[in-house]
Amino acid sequence: MKKTYYEDYSLLFNDLLNISVEQEKGGSLSVNLDKVDKNLQERLKGVNLMFSYKLELYENEQMISTAGCYVKNEDDYIYMSPRRTISDSLFLQCTVVIPSSFIIGKMKRINDISCWGMILSIGCLIYLLLNILKREKILKSNVLAIYGTIHDLKSPLNLAYLLISRFATKECDDVKKQSFLACKAQLYTLSNTIETLLSVLKMKDQHISYKKDLIDLEGVIDSVVENISILYSNKHFSLSIENRMKTVWVNADPFYLRNSITNLLDNSLRYSNENVKIEIFLENNLDDFSITIKDTGWGISAKLQKKLCKQCCRGVHRNQPKGHGLGLIYTTRVIRSMGGSIAFQSIEGEGSTFVITLPC
Secondary structure (H helix, E strand, O other): OOOOOOHHHHHHHHHHHHHHHHHHHHHOOOOOOOHHHHHHHHHHOOOOOOOOOEEEEEOOOOEEEEEEOOOOOOOOOOEEOOOOOOOOEEEEEEEEEEHHHHHHHHHHHHHHHHHHHHHHOOOHHHHHHHHHHHHHHHHHHHHHHHHHHHHHOOOHHHHHHHHHHHHHHHOOOOOHHHHHHHHHHHHHHHHHHHHHHHHOOOOOOOOOOOOEEEEEEHHHHHHHHHHHHHHOOOOOOEEEEEEOOOOOOEEHHHHHHHHHHHHHOOOHHHEEEEOOOEEEEEEOOOOOOEEEEOOOOOOOOHHOOOOOOOOOOOOOOOOOOOOHHHHHHHHHHHHHHOOEEEEEEOOOOEEEEEEEEEEE
């Protein structure tokens, strides 16, 4: 247990007293209290201590001499030293007063140092906090500038997409037509990437505005599959669509839904080996419809599944392609903004299944 100031000063005084007695006694069987008193006072001054005390010399339990004096206060600490044997019949007893104000003064100095240290620490924390807020403001300003720049790319990109689409429709030469279609697919992918980045850059509390319309769901899927097939024309894969829909038309935003399906199919082909098998199932009931995309790709590890759709995270694979993990964040935000949900199941090394559910 840590010693208190009272115990420390009591032990110090007792040591000084023993030294003074030994010096005065000098091997004899008697002691002069006045000389012990004088010696003790000098030693107390040497360590910058001023204590009131009283020395009492006893012979056969009867006091025969005293030296020093002290005034007792209710708040003071009284210390009585152990008996100091002088001879068989003589012993010395000392009572010392350690003022509470002295101990409190010592403690106050330490408390003052602690308080100043705390004030300095708080000042440093405030300085760091102000710096962080300043940098955060600069970062937000930079993000808004990037957001505006990226947004400005959409207009010329959309115009180029429309022109390429028109050229592809009117072109009779098969080779040139395929080139136009490949260019169109690339522009569509670039447009989807820009839209994904813009959505992720938006503030979390900013709602995504969407416009629902009656759309042919299978027709939307077919157009996405056509673009994906052109983009991955050098990869061997099989893709099938099973339509279990009870109706042709559904109520959804065609732009965001097409982008979301594109992201999921792109992930199925991007994170897989050759000859991957992809199955798409379309189903509906009275209240909602679902799109299930199942693949036999690399799958997702159990550790990564906890972070998926929440952070910009990507798996670790020896053939890992380039990417930033933004597609699933975008798809999740879009689907949830439209009142739907997205769920998935995956086994590493066997494949993944993603299910989009939206209200009709």
